[in-house]
Amino acid sequence: MNAFHKLVSANREGSYSVSLAPGLSVGKVAELVSVIDGRKSLLVTTPTVARLYARQIAGSLIESGVDLSTVVLECNEKSKSFAEVERLCQKCFEVGLDRRSLLIGLGGGVCTDLVTMAASLTRRGLSYLRIPTTLIGLIDAGIGVKGAINLPNKKSAIGVFFPPEHVLLDPSFMQTLPRELISDGLAEAIKVGVAMDPFLFEVLEQFSNELLKSPSTADINKLTKLVWRSSLRLLEELEKNLYEDRTYQRILDFGHTFSPLVESMSGFRVSHGVAVAVYIALSSAVAYELGLLSVEDRNRILRSLRTAGLPISSPILTDEVCDKALREMEAHRGGHLNLVVPTGIGKSVFIDEKQALPMSAFRTALRFLDSEFSGLTVLRPSASTITHAVAPD
């Protein structure tokens, strides 16, 4: 470098808080009002959530004196577009938000994605809140700092890292959730349990069945334990590498190695949760073949997936697809696989080298999972098809 050289420090400080807000779903807005703290706000929600919750919440906020506007967006994969983000940014100006105003995203993953994008871009960044209403939102997608939209034929190609100011979690939103979406969320919770938290895994073993059978009457204390424990574990992991620039080794990538491939190969008819479940099953079966996981623990993991209404195999995941996925992952991660495989309930390791993962182990594991797996209780075998519905919101 020459003498004319200046290094500019570009550190950015920030933090955000995630907390439980019980009763929010039934219009108890005290905590939300205290977070809003007198700021002009725009509540963004979906048609379903508007009908079930948002109208009541907005009403309570306005009664509490909040200067609130509301916008209801169709939220599906097609809405995750530049055009929709632009419309939402325009809406921010239309309702008169300024730099000190607040965006509030109340809905599923697409809703919080759009709100994150619009908040990051409007006036170079507005403060925003996330109030996730799906189980995946409550314990995974809704509590981090990422927002994404699609390009034509390129899912989540566009995105930002933009921390919210607060995330408010009310597990009661689950009481009206379709079972498919509960199963999707349970896949993420099982992932956390298997990889790092035996206590959470036991909660899931004992509670999944009850929750799926009757979400509206499920024990709220158990539900809260499930949501808080899962999200806390994820946040602890996220915090180490929030902007994904520090390391390629992320333990909670467990289950996410093959899932994007399975989702895209199905034309996104396979939900994210189902794809994660299929991979948890596969890696457990492979770990058993490699002598890393006992037969008992493998079976407990597979049983927990079935109890949660999730499949353990998919016609999409063939030998060839596995081979392709491993090669792509190796290329993507600079020659390192960093594949997470379980070694017990709540324990896992990274496998770094492709040589340590012979394709023969994958082949045997896939055969085993495809075969009649008669030793397990199957709650909802119909969910193990590839026609699992895409989440409406």
Place this chain on the structure above:
Amino acid sequence: MNAFHKLVSANREGSYSVSLAPGLSVGKVAELVSVIDGRKSLLVTTPTVARLYARQIAGSLIESGVDLSTVVLECNEKSKSFAEVERLCQKCFEVGLDRRSLLIGLGGGVCTDLVTMAASLTRRGLSYLRIPTTLIGLIDAGIGVKGAINLPNKKSAIGVFFPPEHVLLDPSFMQTLPRELISDGLAEAIKVGVAMDPFLFEVLEQFSNELLKSPSTADINKLTKLVWRSSLRLLEELEKNLYEDRTYQRILDFGHTFSPLVESMSGFRVSHGVAVAVYIALSSAVAYELGLLSVEDRNRILRSLRTAGLPISSPILTDEVCDKALREMEAHRGGHLNLVVPTGIGKSVFIDEKQALPMSAFRTALRFLDSEFSGLTVLRPSASTITHAVAPD
């Protein structure tokens, strides 16, 4: 707050470097090749810059073995749109950029704005370089971390803070710059000189005339001194508050208090540089009226603007507009004006209270500036109209 509460640290570390790369404009790409460091790259440029420089630079890069694609974008205010950013993001995928690839913006403000936006959004953030080709780019807009686009009828409503990896400055790009664009840049340099750097101000007094008369033969050492000194001062100030979240007091807001209003009221026929010049003149005349600035220093400042081919008044800036601007600024900044006014050459103060700025001082100052100001050398009086051209790139 309840017991279920987790504070997530969201600090983001980063830095970027700004350095001189003399000879880049004539295809000496050694420094650029070393910065690219083997990465697949997409060079984004404008039709004018492509013809004058980018073809030669791209040729030299490819000869040096760089895996380079090039895209030429029409860059005008209309291009600063969501649609254009989306097209550029798609282009990144089309040419096969991955997370380790590089975007390179070679052009004026609109070009680097679009590249900043696309880099921040593609795959949640690509590394990018800025190579500004206008004087405003070299010493101001091109060396920071901001990118912006417009909404219909809302200029720069959408934007990001997204630091580049490197900024490379070659003052020789100025040799083919239209005089209007040189004047625009000189307004920014005069701003820095008046507010904080008497040495830079003297360089400008001695060199502006020569530079404007014949940019292609102007002394490259003086040009380099002007560019480097201005950009270094700006970077030192930027660094204290890169994300504009630490303070409302920014000394280099000097000249930018009324300029957005003047620009927008003219329908953007008044360039940014001209609007800044008009305000530098106004605040100097006001400072004199308030007894903060000597008549000699006021006249030196006004003369420097005229020598740089810049106006010192505008029919748009009336008493009423000043009053409105002050009231809006006070509202925008939480009751504080934080108006920068010069107290000498290279010295300035913040005025915090509207009471300290009687409208009578503004009225007298405006009358004085509007009147025949016969004591000054006028280089390009024609530039002092409101039909100053908008920069083509």
